[in-house]
Every structure is written in structure tokens, then in C-alpha cells.
Amino acid sequence: MIDLKYVEKNFDEAAARLKKKGVDTQTLEKLKTLFGQLKEANAALEAAQAEQNSMSKLFGQYKREGKDIGELKAKVDANKERIAQLQEKAREAEAVLYEVALAIPNFPDDSVPEGEDEEDNVELRKVLEPRVFDFEPLEHWALAEKNGWIDFERGVKLAKSRFSVLRGDAARLERALINFFLDTNREKGFEELCVPFMNNAQMLQGTGQLPKFEEDLFKIEDEDLYLIPTAEVPLTNMYNDEILSEEKLPVLMTGYTPCFRKEAGSAGRDTRGIIRQHQFDKVEMVAIAHPDKSDEVFEMMVQNASDILTALGLPHRVVELCGGDLGFSAARTIDLEVWLPGQNKYREISSISNTRDFQARRAKIRFKDGKKNRLVHTLNGSALAVGRTLIAIMENYQNEDGSIEIPEVLKKYM
């Protein structure tokens, strides 16, 4: 959630910053008004409560002294009714305010380039030269078919469309990749965690998936539980409603989880192959950082993900997202796009974001800064999306006969 006091005090600046993300001034105006109304309602309520408290104290005193309490009782009763009304008002004001506030995306950093969509993203650098093929490279689904690696039909039979089954060496390669990623992250100082794949609503609100993006989540029937769309949710919320000591920062975590997404709104996109599935594996990095240090941590995470791709010999490019392409919670995001010779283009394989204090405010993650409690910065990034890495290996390491080489660094895992 964005800082309401900041919006109140620096309205024009806040409006200008959010414009980059496509939020109109009207919405922000509404937010400011509602915030003012809530404060007013609370002030009135608190005044009445203060009065009630002091009258209640008098009440006890009168009784002890044997004074007549008739008149006081009448006053107290009247005030009680008033409090109930004021409380109702304040509650209403709060509900309305939060409905709006929770749906407003994070401020982008000033350094984020202007732009509408991914067309306006800025390429920062390319790493590794794409291989030159002396034959026509195939797309991953064609290679999968040749090698018997992916059983699309049975995935659909077991579940429904956008599910699949990896078979034989593909399944082994998937597992090898997970291990390779986790080991690499661990060597960089990330603690390895194995977390629940279902989280409750409060956690999903903490990281920003709820309440606005419920339609993209799988919900467990009759339970306050959702299948996680990314390990960012459990890892970041490890410290939900906690106060960390400053020396603990940054907290670096990594974990492998499957990710579950309904992909509502992407019907017809990437239907061939396993680029876009309802369930996919991902190894995630999450950092909880001191606000002054989150930029450093961010750079480290981008470098780490890029290094993993380099170690696998996969050509990729580093792209800074423009304001319009930035996710809901992110203040800044860098995507890594891997080269897919079969598709003849770069495709997203990792997305690293600094959410500043946006998630921290929602999830109440703070640290002790001297005497005061301050919000931390939270960061997350894939290192890496496993299924898409598998695709990248298939396409980049294919031979003319359709067979696929195993990258050197993975051999000890197979």
C-alpha cells in the first residue's frame, strides 16, 4: 500500500509519480478525501471515547462515596449511544478507504522510463552471443515431441488445458535445474527454505495479490487458503507482522515451489508448449532489506540471476521495465529475457523487483532503527523460472537430429 500521509502532504508530486503507472489523478483525489474523512471520523469517535472513559471513572468514585449516580448514568448512556454511531461511521470510512487504497499500485522510481507497455522497455545490455545454427532450429514443443519429453495430452487428461507432464530426461532435467538454482543461490548467501504451497488471504494481501487479483488465483474450497502464484508470497511473508533487528538485514531467502496461476485474461496466448501453464516450477529469491541498502541488494539479485543464465550458456538480455509494464507492487523491475532460437526472440525468464516499502506496509514488516520502528524494503526475483529454462536449454542446445545436449554445469546433477 502506498503511504497515505505522503499522498496527503505531497499530493501533486504523488499524482505525477503515479501517472507513469496509469493511475489518474481522480482516483488519488478520492483517496485523499477518504483519508481526510477517516481522520475526521476517528477524531470525533476518540473524543467521545475519552469522555466516556472519564465518566466511567467518576462513576466508580461516586459509588464509593455514596453519591447519587442517576444523572451521571443518564449522561453516560446517551454518550454510549453516540459512540456506537460514531464507531459505525469510522468503520465505514475505514472500509471505504482501504478498498480504494489497496487497489492503488506502488509508486514507480523516478528512474523508471516512461512508457505504455513492453514495447517501451529499455534494453540495458546483452549477455552472450546467440549461437549460429546451420539448420533451422525447432521450437521447444516440436523438440519435446521428437524426444518424448512432454506429454501434453495426459497433462490435460489429468487436470485440464495448460497442464502437462514432463517425462524421462525432461523430468530429470527439471529436477537438476531446481537443484542447480538452489545451490547457486545458497552459495550467494540466500537461506534455503521449503515453504507451504498454500497461503492464507492475509499473506496474499501482504504481497499485493489480494484483493485486486483474486481472479488469477486458485482458491481452496471452504478454506481460507490459496495456491501460491509465486514463492514470493510465502518467502516475503515469513516476516509478516514482525519487527526485525537492524543487524539481521538484509534477510536473504531462496526457495523452490511450484506456482499456480489461473492466467485469466491470457486466453489464446502461448497455447502451444509450456511457456504459459497453470502450474510451473520456479526458484525464487526474496530479500528483506534496509531502506538505504535495497538498491545494492537489487543489483546483486539481478547479477545473480544473470550469472546463472551465463553459467548455463544461455544468451540473454537485461531489460528495464517502463512505467506502464511495471507490476502492481513494484517500484522498479528488471527482466531477464533468454534467447529462444526456435521462436527467434527473447522471452522473459526472470523478473526482479524492488517493491520498496509497498509490501512492507501491507505486511507490517519493520525493523528497529534505534528507538523507532521503520518499514523495510522487500525485493523478489526469479532465479529462475524452471520450465522456461528447460525450454531455453532445449532450443539453444538442440542438434540437427532433434537431440538435445546437456549443459556442462548440469551434468553433475543428472
Place this chain on the structure above:
RNA sequence: AGACAGGUGGCCGAGUGGUCGAAGGCGCACGACUGGAACUCGUGUAGGGUUAAUAGCCCUCGAGGGUUCGAAUCCCUUCCUGUCUGCCA
């Protein structure tokens, strides 16, 4: 899933209707003592909102509701934890 017992500050733990956001202890921080340390002594130490304020005021003793002038304390609902039984990897 059933039965019973519980959920209080970073931790342990007292508190069964007002003087309690809360005794005492541990831990932690600062200070005194010391050559330095341990010990000892003193002081401080929950979160959130409002506010210029670390002043005042309000809210919070798992959560929600109720009784009452007044609830950590009484009642209801719910969630969670522990133990036993059942089931299972």
C-alpha cells in the same frame, strides 16, 4: 475428525469486574562499580492511530460479537496451539 486443556509484552509468567497496557522474573539497552570483565546496584524496554511532538488523547491481553457506567477478567462464536483417541506419509 472426536475429547480435554490452553492462548497475556522478545521469552517465561501473575492477574476472575474499576486504581491494569498489565506484577515478578529472564533477556536486551544505557549508566555506576572494575585495570578490564563477571557479580552487584540503578534506570529504561509492547504495537498501532492522531499530532510538530519520544506532550496529551484513542485503540489493542489470538480474532469477532455480547453483557456492563466500566472487561485481560463474565457469556457466545471462531481461529490457533498442546495432550489423548482415530486416521495417515
